[in-house]
Amino acid sequence: MTPFGEAVRKLRLRKGVSQKQMAAALNVTPAYLSALEHGKRGTPTFDLLQRIAGYFNIIWDEAEELFLLARFSDPRVVVDTSGLAPEYTAFVNRLAGKIRNLDAATIRELDRVLENAGKTG
Template sequence: MSPSLAPANVLGTYLKDRRARLDPAALGVPAARRRTPGLRREEVAQRANISPAWYTWLEQGRGGAPSADVLERIARALMLTDIEREHLFLLGLGRPPEVKYRTGPVTPRLQRVLDALSPTPAVIRTAIWDVAAWNRAACVLLADYDSLPPENRNILRHMFLEPRARAAQHDWETVARFVLGAFRVDTARSGAAAEIAPLVEELARKSPDFARMWQEHDLHGAPGEAVKHIKHPLLGPLAFEYSAFAVDGRPDLTLVIYNPLEAKDLARLAALLDKPQDKP
């Protein structure tokens, strides 16, 4: 590739390009005669609340690597999209930005993916472990999300406050400890401490087990793959391959699929789906 197509200062080149694409008038910047399109360097620096000299050095490839905080402020100043922001971090720090919790509906496309997986149960959970979307098989296996109010569609709430969830586990204490430790890691990574505070307070008040485990500060990384055993009230003991996948374009969402280990169990689950009146 020629030097013109692969500049040595890729971060500076990217910043210049994004800066040139902004409309000063639309951003309320006073009209002035400009030799080049877009914002001036000092205007970006002002919007990002950083030194104009420091921003100039970044564009010129001087001054060393920027901090994540500086890149975050520049991303906001340049009004970058999520994918543009990620690209900025990859150029500036060699890694994507940390996942930040946000709210927002699951797209119809993702819901169609879940529905296509049935009769294999599947859900999409948020960074604070709310179940944001599900298929019918998940309602039969895990919880009747269709009938639950949104505030009750939380995996921790279900695990610690729902008697059915406790009865479904072969070793509830071990499973609950693992779920809580993984939840703590996920919410810390996503910067959702403020969002989970009311839930933590409520669960500590209503569940002595939660209060005890929360104070122990155990941490667990959520496994990408594992085997989950469930005692279903209608189908009896079941074993599933639990697989978790990041959702492209939404790092705050996780697709979780429960694939039955035994083909006969998948057939039994499919048969139960044909009898909605038999919901457990």
Template structure:
């Protein structure tokens, strides 16, 4: 089943008159791997957002939309905690520990905070 991320990639290729093999080469992967990501059989590698942004000169809105699509099917996220202050690290870990226990209101409040950024 083609994912929203896969649909966006396909549109990007068509807009640039490229084949699957062309995009796969730009991403440094096989055609089979790219196809599996498009079809939701593999998760979107995190480094692809940066590569796609650079290769296809995506606007900040296009990148944000692509990132949202990439995260739709993720079952886990990896957070790089190196180089951040102790308080920031503690906040990230506390959020991860209690994420599943947040009420709907808590989630709305947190989302409002993030939307202000």
């Protein structure tokens, strides 16, 4: 499951609707909505994101957060290291090969390192 899929599922459960009901209201198939929730589909279109926000009648800040989650939820990531030093390409490939074996604490630590990258002081 992706962060976006988890957020949509929570919104759907909070509203008390099934995937089938939500899919019908959004004019998508239940199979597509299920795949989206389970992280088996890429980032939804902006149009669909707007329909989801409207369906849940969420305020602008919450909608913006949902849109941001969608941007960071594509399960098939491509990292372009062209023009970078060889160690960048090697690192990304090692990460891709090991990502499934990393525990949650390690992921949080890597996320903290990335969040602080480039910050001064």
